[in-house]
Amino acid sequence: MKELVFSVAEYMERVAKTKKSMADKGIDVLIVTDPANMNYLTGFDGWSFYVHQGVIVALDIEQPLWFGRGQDGNAARLTTYLDEQNIYPYTDDYVNSTVKHPYEFVADILRERGLDKKVIATETDAYYYSAKCQQTIERCLPEATFKDGYNIVNWVKIIKSPTEIEFIKKAAVIAEKAMHTAYDMIDIGVRQCDVAAAVYQAQISGTKEYGGEYSAIAPLMPAGIRTSTPHLSWTDDVYKDGDTVILELSGNYRHYHCPLARTMILGNASQKVRDLGATVSEGLTAALEGIRPGMLAEDVERIWAKTIAKSGFVKDSRIGYSMGLNFPPDWGEHTASLRPGDKTVLVPGMTFHMIPGIWLDDCGVDTSEPFVVTENGAEPFCHFRRELLVK
Amino acid sequence: MKELVFSVAEYMERVAKTKKSMADKGIDVLIVTDPANMNYLTGFDGWSFYVHQGVIVALDIEQPLWFGRGQDGNAARLTTYLDEQNIYPYTDDYVNSTVKHPYEFVADILRERGLDKKVIATETDAYYYSAKCQQTIERCLPEATFKDGYNIVNWVKIIKSPTEIEFIKKAAVIAEKAMHTAYDMIDIGVRQCDVAAAVYQAQISGTKEYGGEYSAIAPLMPAGIRTSTPHLSWTDDVYKDGDTVILELSGNYRHYHCPLARTMILGNASQKVRDLGATVSEGLTAALEGIRPGMLAEDVERIWAKTIAKSGFVKDSRIGYSMGLNFPPDWGEHTASLRPGDKTVLVPGMTFHMIPGIWLDDCGVDTSEPFVVTENGAEPFCHFRRELLVK
Numbered sequence: 001m002k003e004l005v006f007s008v009a010e011y012m013e014r015v016a017k018t019k020k021s022m023a024d025k026g027i028d029v030l031i032v033t034d035p036a037n038m039n040y041l042t043g044f045d046g047w048s049f050y051v052h053q054g055v056i057v058a059l060d061i062e063q064p065l066w067f068g069r070g071q072d073g074n075a076a077r078l079t080t081y082l083d084e085q086n087i088y089p090y091t092d093d094y095v096n097s098t099v100k101h102p103y104e105f106v107a108d109i110l111r112e113r114g115l116d117k118k119v120i121a122t123e124t125d126a127y128y129y130s131a132k133c134q135q136t137i138e139r140c141l142p143e144a145t146f147k148d149g150y151n152i153v154n155w156v157k158i159i160k161s162p163t164e165i166e167f168i169k170k171a172a173v174i175a176e177k178a179m180h181t182a183y184d185m186i187d188i189g190v191r192q193c194d195v196a197a198a199v200y201q202a203q204i205s206g207t208k209e210y211g212g213e214y215s216a217i218a219p220l221m222p223a224g225i226r227t228s229t230p231h232l233s234w235t236d237d238v239y240k241d242g243d244t245v246i247l248e249l250s251g252n253y254r255h256y257h258c259p260l261a262r263t264m265i266l267g268n269a270s271q272k273v274r275d276l277g278a279t280v281s282e283g284l285t286a287a288l289e290g291i292r293p294g295m296l297a298e299d300v301e302r303i304w305a306k307t308i309a310k311s312g313f314v315k316d317s318r319i320g321y322s323m324g325l326n327f328p329p330d331w332g333e334h335t336a337s338l339r340p341g342d343k344t345v346l347v348p349g350m351t352f353h354m355i356p357g358i359w360l361d362d363c364g365v366d367t368s369e370p371f372v373v374t375e376n377g378a379e380p381f382c383h384f385r386r387e388l389l390v391k
Numbered sequence: 392m393k394e395l396v397f398s399v400a401e402y403m404e405r406v407a408k409t410k411k412s413m414a415d416k417g418i419d420v421l422i423v424t425d426p427a428n429m430n431y432l433t434g435f436d437g438w439s440f441y442v443h444q445g446v447i448v449a450l451d452i453e454q455p456l457w458f459g460r461g462q463d464g465n466a467a468r469l470t471t472y473l474d475e476q477n478i479y480p481y482t483d484d485y486v487n488s489t490v491k492h493p494y495e496f497v498a499d500i501l502r503e504r505g506l507d508k509k510v511i512a513t514e515t516d517a518y519y520y521s522a523k524c525q526q527t528i529e530r531c532l533p534e535a536t537f538k539d540g541y542n543i544v545n546w547v548k549i550i551k552s553p554t555e556i557e558f559i560k561k562a563a564v565i566a567e568k569a570m571h572t573a574y575d576m577i578d579i580g581v582r583q584c585d586v587a588a589a590v591y592q593a594q595i596s597g598t599k600e601y602g603g604e605y606s607a608i609a610p611l612m613p614a615g616i617r618t619s620t621p622h623l624s625w626t627d628d629v630y631k632d633g634d635t636v637i638l639e640l641s642g643n644y645r646h647y648h649c650p651l652a653r654t655m656i657l658g659n660a661s662q663k664v665r666d667l668g669a670t671v672s673e674g675l676t677a678a679l680e681g682i683r684p685g686m687l688a689e690d691v692e693r694i695w696a697k698t699i700a701k702s703g704f705v706k707d708s709r710i711g712y713s714m715g716l717n718f719p720p721d722w723g724e725h726t727a728s729l730r731p732g733d734k735t736v737l738v739p740g741m742t743f744h745m746i747p748g749i750w751l752d753d754c755g756v757d758t759s760e761p762f763v764v765t766e767n768g769a770e771p772f773c774h775f776r777r778e779l780l781v782k
Contacts, residue, residue: 003626047609048622050518050721071708071750074620092708093732096725101516124523125492127441128720131525132516132541150523193595193602200591204584204625211584211627214609218438229465231439234595235394236602317462317483328719329519330441334487341484359462 004043005254006163008081015041017156019059022149028118029110030057030149032064033133034126035327037153039255042066042082046075049128049327051095052102058115061086065113067106069095103133107140116141121149127329154335158322159349164256165372168324168351171258172370172381174212174251178202179260179384182221182247187391188266192223192234199249206253213252216331217259220248227263227364230357241267246366248355250331256324257331259353260382261368264389276358276365277388279311284356285386287319287338288369291378297342304338304356313358318342320354323370346373351381395434396645397554399472406432408547410450413540419509420501421448421540423455424524425517426718428544430646433457433473437466440519440718442486443493449506452477456504458497460486494524498531507532512540518720545726549713550740555647556763559715559742562649563761563772565603565642569593570651570775573612573638578782579657583614583625590640597644604643607722608650611639618654618755621748632658637757639746641722647715648722650744651773652759655780667749667756668779670702675747676777678710678729679760682769688733695729695747704749709733711745714761737764742772 004011018041022030033054038044042055042064053068065086066076073089076082090105110116122137123129138146160168181202185195199219206212222232223245230246239245248261265273286307287300304319318339321332331353336344338354355368367386371378395402409432413421424445429435433446433455444459456477457467464480467473481496501507513528514520529537551559572593576586590610597603613623614636621637630636639652656664677698678691695710709730712723722744727735729745746759758777762769 046620046622047611047624047720050608050723071621071748074750074752075623078617078620078623093730095709096712096723096728122522124526125521127519127521129521130516130518131513131520131522132539134522134525135515148523191596191602193597197592197594197596197603200595201588203588204591205582205588206584206627211582211587211625214624217441218605220438226469229437229469230462231437232466232469233438233605234602236597318486321487329438332441332487337487339484357462359465361465 002081003078004081006043010161010163011041011043011081014156015057015064018057018153021152021156022057022121023059025147026119027121027147027149028059029115029120030152031106031120031122032057032153033123033129034153035128036325040153040157040325042080044076045079046072048072048075052133056109058113061113065109067109101132101136103136104140107137110141117143119145119147121147121152124148124150126150151334154333157325158333158335159347160324160351164324165349167253167256168258168381170210170253171251171256174203174206174253175249175258175260176382176384178249178251179247179262182249183264183389186239186245186264188241189238191236191238192221193236196221196234203251210253213255215250215252216257216326216328217250220246222246225362228359228362230359230364230366239266242269244269244273244363246364248366255327257326258370258381259323259331259368260370260384261355261357261366262384262389263365263367264391266391270363273363273365274388276313277367279308279313280356280358280365280367281387283308284354284367284369288354288371288378288380291346291373293346293348293373293375295346297336297338297344297346298340300338301340315356315358319356320352322350323353324351348373348375393472394470395472397434401552401554402432402434402472405547406448406455409448409544412543412547413448413512414450416538417510418512418538418540419450420506420511421543422497422511422513423448423544424514424520425544426519427716430718431544431548431716433471435467436470437463439463439466443524447500449504452504456500458500492523492527494527495531498528501532508534510536510538512538512543514541515539516541542725545724548716549724549726550738551715551742555715556740558644558647559649559772561601561644562642562647565594565597565644566640566649566651567773567775569640569642570638570653573640574655574780577630577636577655579632580629582627582629583612584627587612587625594642601644604646606641606643607648607717607719608641611637613637616753619750619753621750621755621757630657633660635660635664635754637755639757646718648717649761649772650714650722650759651761651775652746652748652757653775653780654756654758655782657782661754664754664756665779667704668758670699670704671747671749671756671758672778674699675745675758675760678745679762679769679771682737682764684737684739684764684766686737688727688729688735688737689731691729692731706747706749710747711743713741714744715742739764739766
């Protein structure tokens with residue numbers, strides 16, 4: 001009946017690490033609402049993060065407690081290892097209600113479990129943890145002490161297990177396939193939406209051996225003037241002679257992402273885009289090859305900045321971030337960033353997406369490499385020529 | 392340069408209605424972070440809702456003010472009508488920072504515009520408006536008065552304009568195509584992920600005349616035991632003889648959704664599923680045909696409940712909700728629900744997804760109709776046979 005993706009032992013090790021971090025911070029109870037963190041700790045899966053749901057980790061209770069909408073209770077029963085008494089579905093009248101809030105129900109659970117006077121932490125800046133959630137839980141549990149538990153689980157999951165690395169490698173094969181599909185299909189006169197459709201088809205059908213999962217971010221593929229900003233998707237216009245096309249696509253296996261970005265130029269693209277593309281590729285390669293375990297996240301950015309200094313181009317944003325397991329709307333993990341001031345020590349098993357994109361007023365270039373930190377350096381997950389793709 | 396989807400006049404009418412609602416509630420300033428509401432008021436588009444962004448509506452300022460990440464500033468310039476002085480991009484060091492928060496930047500804007508002592512409302516329970524956003528803005532603006540502005544824009548947008556209705560009709564054509572694709576392809580021995588891939592392909596390529604947009608919810612298509620809960624997607628298993636398959640798919644045109652659900656049975660499906668399917672279809676048809684403008688939302692549910700009472704099946708959740716313009720993770724609008732106690736008066740131009748799914752311990756059935764309230768009743772957007780799909 002249960003459809004576990006990892007062994008119960010691996011899940012419980014993650015829970016143990018989370019409890020250790022909580023104890024170190026003086027936290028008794030952590031309410032986890034980020035869908036990726038819920039999945040990481042319990043296996044919970046399902047597109048139900050559009051209603052309030054979460055898992056509660058308490059130092060004194062072995063398993064996490066799941067709470068969510070009644071109709072999603074069977075998803076908890078099917079996709080997690082949790083015992084029945086640790087699954088708390090709420091009635092449907094809590095959904096989009098003007099008179100009651102699901103966090104009143106959460107408060108009831110905590111009271112029932114004797115946790116209402118404890119030190120309770122919440123993921124204060126996580127997706128789907130709204131201001132109203134915090135206001136409601138604080139109102140309902142006046143004797144509790146509240147702390148900020150944002151990113152506690154995210155920092156636990158920054159170092160991946162061998163199984164997790166294998167998952168990202170499977171995702172990488174899908175990412176390469178998606179990129180090949182886009183490259184093969186994009187041409188002058190082809191509709192952008194038809195290419196996006198083929199990219200999705202490649203992402204989800206996966207390989208003969210395994211299928212793909214929905215990505216935390218839609219295919220980002222602006223063309224023309226729209227490449228002056230990185231987060232636009234397709235339109236139903238056709239590609240035109242001289243267009244620059246940014247392709248930031250991902251492969252996804254069991255919610256583990258491998259994102260990959262390349263930039264294409266069609267026909268008579270400007271010299272500026274060609275120069276920008278060469279600069280980005282050179283800086284990316286230098287930074288990637290310079291990585292050694294023990295370096296700081298900011299050191300990686302320094303290699304990039306030094307390499308491109310001579311070009312005259314300037315990048316005023318981070319060049320990468322920790323990535324892996326995630327649900328919409330982001331495949332980034334919100335922990336380490338490759339940028340000045342980030343003192344995170346690079347450790348084998350950490351996985352990053354290095355994407356030093358540069359966007360100017362009328363065009364932009366994204367070229368990226370997802371990689372894992374190894375004992376010796378950085379191993380890229382993907383193998384796709386690291387240059388502007390010309391057609 | 393500007394790529395506006397609606398006329399500036401239509402956007403400004405929406406802003407005017409929002410200001411009217413704010414004034415009625417004694418609110419001077421409304422911070423809007425729901426991506427659908429941002430899009431509704433300004434046209435802003437882009438998959439950048441994974442970082443903090445929003446638009447600020449102030450009674451005393453004609454246009455809304457956009458704030459967001461620096462690299463998304465050009466998305467605001469390209470996709471909205473906003474004047475340059477109303478676009479506030481923040482520097483990249485605010486992103487995933489442990490030392491600063493984007494709502495410090497928002498507070499700076501409000502101070503600069505002389506709004507820091509006003510009555511400020513926020514969308515307290517909206518996606519992407521985190522607890523930390525509220526904590527930060529309250530800390531930074533000690534002289535302001537804070538109110539709950541949740542759903543103010545959502546209630547403004549519940550009645551659609553003729554152009555919006557046309558958009559949903561275009562989405563409906565795509566939804567039908569996606570459903571036909573799934574029905575044609577699903578069969579014993581076919582991998583679920585390959586069907587999901589084809590569904591995406593159909594959703595995004597759209598029609599010859601126009602392309603599709605990414606949906607706010609991934610294709611929901613549980614099979615077998617997984618139909619005991621509504622929000623699971625595909626796996627890479629193959630469909631088996633006797634499987635029930637729930638298909639909740641949508642078409643999307645310019646972020647306007649038309650969701651549609653049907654349930655398929657393969658080969659030797661149980662009599663229970665067949666009975667359940669007949670019950671759901673009968674109740675759905677009765678409720679749909681009974682709708683008249685001026686009825687209350689709860690009246691629609693009453694027709695359904697009365698119709699299915701004789702079957703012995705019970706549904707303990709709402710049978711539908713207002714829907715339309717949206718971004719991940721939900722196409723529902725979080726306003727009116729078709730359920731007991733909802734006193735919303737049905738008015739022509741309101742659009743709903745009536746989806747009276749029933750999920751039992753080992754199987755479930757979803758059959759739905761999206762519709763618009765008209766002068767005479769309810770007009771379904773889709774035309775797809777309203778019964779269990781047998782293969």
